[in-house]
Amino acid sequence: MITVIVIALALCAVVLFYMAVRSRRKQAVQSLRPVDLTAFHTLLDRDDELFIKEKLPRSKFVHIKRHRIRVAARYVARIASNASTVLHESERARLSPTPEVASTAEQVMELAGQIRVQCMVAIFKLSLEYAMPSLQLTPAMLVPKYQSLRENVRRLGDLQTQNAVPLANAI
Amino acid sequence: MSGQLIIHDLWIGSIVLQVALALALLATRAWRNFPAFAAYIFFCLFEAGITYALFENKKAYFCAFWICEAIGIVLGLAVVREIFTKVFSPHPALRKLATIIFRVAVIALVLLACAVIYVQSASATGLVNAVLLAAEAARLVEVGLIMFLFLSSSVFGLHWRQNVFGIALGLGMFAAVDLITVTLIGHMGSTTQLAFKLVRGISFSTSLLIWLGYLLVPERATSSGELPKKAQLEQWNQAVTELINR
Numbered sequence: 001m002i003t004v005i006v007i008a009l010a011l012c013a014v015v016l017f018y019m020a021v022r023s024r025r026k027q028a029v030q031s032l033r034p035v036d037l038t039a040f041h042t043l044l045d046r047d048d049e050l051f052i053k054e055k056l057p058r059s060k061f062v063h064i065k066r067h068r069i070r071v072a073a074r075y076v077a078r079i080a081s082n083a084s085t086v087l088h089e090s091e092r093a094r095l096s097p098t099p100e101v102a103s104t105a106e107q108v109m110e111l112a113g114q115i116r117v118q119c120m121v122a123i124f125k126l127s128l129e130y131a132m133p134s135l136q137l138t139p140a141m142l143v144p145k146y147q148s149l150r151e152n153v154r155r156l157g158d159l160q161t162q163n164a165v166p167l168a169n170a171i
Numbered sequence: 172m173s174g175q176l177i178i179h180d181l182w183i184g185s186i187v188l189q190v191a192l193a194l195a196l197l198a199t200r201a202w203r204n205f206p207a208f209a210a211y212i213f214f215c216l217f218e219a220g221i222t223y224a225l226f227e228n229k230k231a232y233f234c235a236f237w238i239c240e241a242i243g244i245v246l247g248l249a250v251v252r253e254i255f256t257k258v259f260s261p262h263p264a265l266r267k268l269a270t271i272i273f274r275v276a277v278i279a280l281v282l283l284a285c286a287v288i289y290v291q292s293a294s295a296t297g298l299v300n301a302v303l304l305a306a307e308a309a310r311l312v313e314v315g316l317i318m319f320l321f322l323s324s325s326v327f328g329l330h331w332r333q334n335v336f337g338i339a340l341g342l343g344m345f346a347a348v349d350l351i352t353v354t355l356i357g358h359m360g361s362t363t364q365l366a367f368k369l370v371r372g373i374s375f376s377t378s379l380l381i382w383l384g385y386l387l388v389p390e391r392a393t394s395s396g397e398l399p400k401k402a403q404l405e406q407w408n409q410a411v412t413e414l415i416n417r
Contacts, residue, residue, distance in 0.1 A: 002290045006311060006354050013314050013347040017340055020321050024336065084328025091261060091330070113264030116327050 032085055033078050040075045041143050043068055046136055065133045073126050079146055080119035083112040086153060093156060104156045111149045118142050174365045181372035186223070188379040189216045195386050201334065207253040208338050211246040212382075218243060237302050244309040250342055251316045257335045258324055265327050272323060273316075280315040284308035291357075303357045310350040317343040337385020341378035348374035 093105035125137035202209035
């Protein structure tokens with residue numbers, strides 16, 4: 001039995017490495033997708049949810065809440081993907097000879113890293129809420145953090161003369 | 172061509188590749204950035220020389236081979252540690268969490284390796300089987316940690332530099348294939364040993380080629396070109412607004 005487990009683990013590793021090579025090729029052209037934070041914020045609004053809960057029968061509420069969670073999860077995935085792209089893009093700026101650019105890039109990377117972690121937490125919370133719709137576990141920190149990331153990326157764009165301004169506009 | 176002859180040719184081929192890789196490490200000065208990996212490659216070269224010289228003396232060859240394998244696995248783990256540092260050092264926000272998960276993964280894998288040794292120790296009679304079992308446990312930890320590195324960097328959305336990715340990929344492929352061979356070799360008869368040696372030789376040579384390729388080929392520039400179309404954004408917003416107002 002243990003031999004089967006070990007062999008299975010080794011085969012999983014080979015598959016994982018193959019997938020890593022494939023996804024690396026795809027990453028060569030990264031795409032940024034915008035996030036409408038106002039809409040996302042509305043989706044997470046608990047007062048709104050309470051209102052729906054009071055006005056609708058339970059089965060309808062559960063259906064709508066799950067629908068909202070699915071949409072919110074797509075927003076979170078989009079935020080996570082953009083944060084990853086920002087992390088990658090800022091890595092080059094971090095090595096800039098201009099101290100201000102380098103320190104701003106470091107701040108951007110720090111924020112983007114925090115957002116990636118928070119996205120994981122948010123997905124976990126949303127999964128729990130999906131399983132138990134009566135729960136209320138708002139990923140509240142994500143919106144202000146992402147807003148702050150946008151501002152920092154824009155600041156980095158102002159400091160650099162290259163293409164960080166379109167990057168800030170794109171996320 | 173007999174199996175033994177193919178294995179011999181593969182062996183010579185891998186020594187040539189190891190010399191080329193060592194020269195590439197020196198020429199590109201990559202050894203400064205990857206001291207553990209450089210030590211691993213130079214040690215593999217040393218191992219190949221020693222075992223080639225002692226090949227006729229079976230007892231000396233056995234001792235030298237397995238001592239070198241043990242040192243090689245320790246150096247392999249040092250390479251994994253080096254890759255972890257390279258991947259996570261620019262990201263202080265993720266490093267702390269990743270370090271905690273890495274430590275948990277190390278503990279879990281060591282426990283799994285202990286379980287493998289405990290379960291199989293009853294049937295592993297003789298020195299050869301005991302050594303194979305130890306090798307299996309060590310490779311299990313190595314493969315698990317490399318898998319952890321790939322999974323965690325994917326979860327955190329980190330981009331690997333080309334040479335770091337190549338080092339991890341080559342080491343991971345070789346360790347995974349070696350794990351399969353050392354696991355199966357203990358359960359199969361001596362007739363299959365030749366096939367396993369062949370597979371191991373091919374996988375090591377493939378890893379050497381991967382390392383050489385990723386060290387020598389210049390990194391491709393990535394582009395974040397695909398800026399969003401405004402119409403798409405408006406459509407999306409409209410859909411969400413409709414959903415909310417429903």
